[in-house]
Amino acid sequence: MSDEALREALRGIADRAAAPSPDYFSDRALRGAIHRRRLTIGGTAAGIVALVAVAAVSSSSFLPPAAEGEKPAPNLVEPANHGLPTPKMPKTVPAMPRNTPEELATVRSCLRADPWVKGGESGKPGYRAQDFRLLASQRYADGMRVLLLGTEKAHTVCRLKPDGKPTSRDLAGRRKVVQEWRTGPDGRLKVIQQQGNGLASNAELLDGWDHNVAGPVPRGVTRITVAYTVHARHPSSPVTETTLTAEAVLRNGFFIAGVPISQETLHGAWMTGVVTFYGTDGDRLASFDTGRPHPF
Amino acid sequence: MNQEARESFARFVAARSGSLIRTAYVLTGDQHAAEDLLQSALTRTAAKWKGVRENPDAYVRKAMYHEQVGKWRRHGREHPAERLPDRGADDPDVDLRLTLEQALLALTPRRRMVLVLRYYEDLAESEVASIMGCSVGTVRSQTHRALARLRELAPELAEHLEIA
Numbered sequence: 488m489s490d491e492a493l494r495e496a497l498r499g500i501a502d503r504a505a506a507p508s509p510d511y512f513s514d515r516a517l518r519g520a521i522h523r524r525r526l527t528i529g530g531t532a533a534g535i536v537a538l539v540a541v542a543a544v545s546s547s548s549f550l551p552p553a554a555e556g557e558k559p560a561p562n563l564v565e566p567a568n569h570g571l572p573t574p575k576m577p578k579t580v581p582a583m584p585r586n587t588p589e590e591l592a593t594v595r596s597c598l599r600a601d602p603w604v605k606g607g608e609s610g611k612p613g614y615r616a617q618d619f620r621l622l623a624s625q626r627y628a629d630g631m632r633v634l635l636l637g638t639e640k641a642h643t644v645c646r647l648k649p650d651g652k653p654t655s656r657d658l659a660g661r662r663k664v665v666q667e668w669r670t671g672p673d674g675r676l677k678v679i680q681q682q683g684n685g686l687a688s689n690a691e692l693l694d695g696w697d698h699n700v701a702g703p704v705p706r707g708v709t710r711i712t713v714a715y716t717v718h719a720r721h722p723s724s725p726v727t728e729t730t731l732t733a734e735a736v737l738r739n740g741f742f743i744a745g746v747p748i749s750q751e752t753l754h755g756a757w758m759t760g761v762v763t764f765y766g767t768d769g770d771r772l773a774s775f776d777t778g779r780p781h782p783f
Numbered sequence: 784m785n786q787e788a789r790e791s792f793a794r795f796v797a798a799r800s801g802s803l804i805r806t807a808y809v810l811t812g813d814q815h816a817a818e819d820l821l822q823s824a825l826t827r828t829a830a831k832w833k834g835v836r837e838n839p840d841a842y843v844r845k846a847m848y849h850e851q852v853g854k855w856r857r858h859g860r861e862h863p864a865e866r867l868p869d870r871g872a873d874d875p876d877v878d879l880r881l882t883l884e885q886a887l888l889a890l891t892p893r894r895r896m897v898l899v900l901r902y903y904e905d906l907a908e909s910e911v912a913s914i915m916g917c918s919v920g921t922v923r924s925q926t927h928r929a930l931a932r933l934r935e936l937a938p939e940l941a942e943h944l945e946i947a
Contacts, residue, residue: 504808513796519826
């Protein structure tokens with residue numbers, strides 16, 4: 488192997504990156520650039536009046552009104568959430584449920600040893616295999632189950648085949664990798680997203696590929712759906728552009744929803760998803776695109 | 784930024800974000816952190832668009848590297864696992880590849896960065912030194928230490944990491 492092995496391994500890591508939504512990146516970068524410019528200008532302005540005036544000029548120069556007969560500017564700051572607000576995720580992890588012996592056995596199927604904690608300390612209380620509980624699970628049409636496992640400190644998603652054994656994707660290491668619960672800038676927990684990536688160097692060798700979202704259920708939410716749109720990666724891809732939908736399972740204050748994806752889709756398509764949160768009256772409360780960085 | 788500049792920036796992001804997020808992911812090892820890193824670099828790029836639009840790709844990459852170095856300096860060293868967990872894939876080649884990937888992710892950001900620049904981006908030592916703000920000698924020593932650390936983390940890789 489040698490240096491080529493290193494290159495291959497680095498490419499393998501890079502292949503795990505999910506395809507971003509370019510629009511969202513450029514929108515936010517442009518907004519951020521204006522904010523930075525305002526801060527810079529504000530820092531050197533002589534006084535409040537000057538600051539306000541300069542900020543107003545900055546705004547008007549960024550979004551100029553279309554002149555008569557001129558083609559209107561493309562909307563580079565298109566709303567990311569289909570006119571709905573982003574969900575107000577809980578600030579704290581819900582209490583861990585009391586699992587049945589069968590559920591604990593299911594957890595042990597996925598976590599045969601203490602997991603490796605990404606960026607954290609393995610083997611400490613809250614990170615040991617014995618601390619993990621089954622929080623929510625969903626069964627796909629092909630019989631595979633996708634499970635959200637967690638403690639008050641960390642979480643992981645695991646897939647079990649119909650025979651109850653973990654998929655090879657989940658068994659890539661004897662010890663599963665788990666992550667700590669993460670919060671956004673507003674202090675609220677982030678939704679967990681897993682997106683199978685067909686460009687992974689070992690994709691064809693593993694099974695258990697799916698796209699899923701999971702996490703704690705926001706207050707007042709009684710139903711969550713996810714709709715993934717399959718886009719052909721190349722014009723020659725043997726992939727039918729379609730939409731795959733899933734109804735989330737809500738349990739113990741957590742939810743999980745996903746769709747299994749075939750090797751064909753894995754290699755020939757990229758997917759974007761929309762997660763929608765509904766209230767008790769069936770009204771849509773919030774939404775966000777999975778292809779975009781978390782706005783919360 | 785005028786209308787034409789905004790449109791050209793949006794076109795650049797549309798064309799290059801797929802590649803850039805991959806680099807960001809190699810640097811961070813985490814999807815959310817990679818998106819944050821790329822977003823931050825793109826924001827800097829948008830602010831300097833007039834001056835960098837001739838070669839924005841290089842500017843974004845450099846901004847990402849600097850941001851990562853800054854984080855490393857602000858937050859100090861990571862404390863990765865002393866030894867990687869045992870692997871369990873049936874195929875020895877897959878097993879080795881996964882072990883190497885995991886070992887790379889367990890390196891400190893600076894050590895990972897030097898390997899990313901040298902072996903993922905295929906940059907010359909002088910270019911790596913320019914981006915990292917250090918001497919060529921430091922690049923060489925950092926590379927050497929990063930490879931040595933990989934061998935420590937996963938001794939089974941030692942025979943496969945005979946890199947000049």
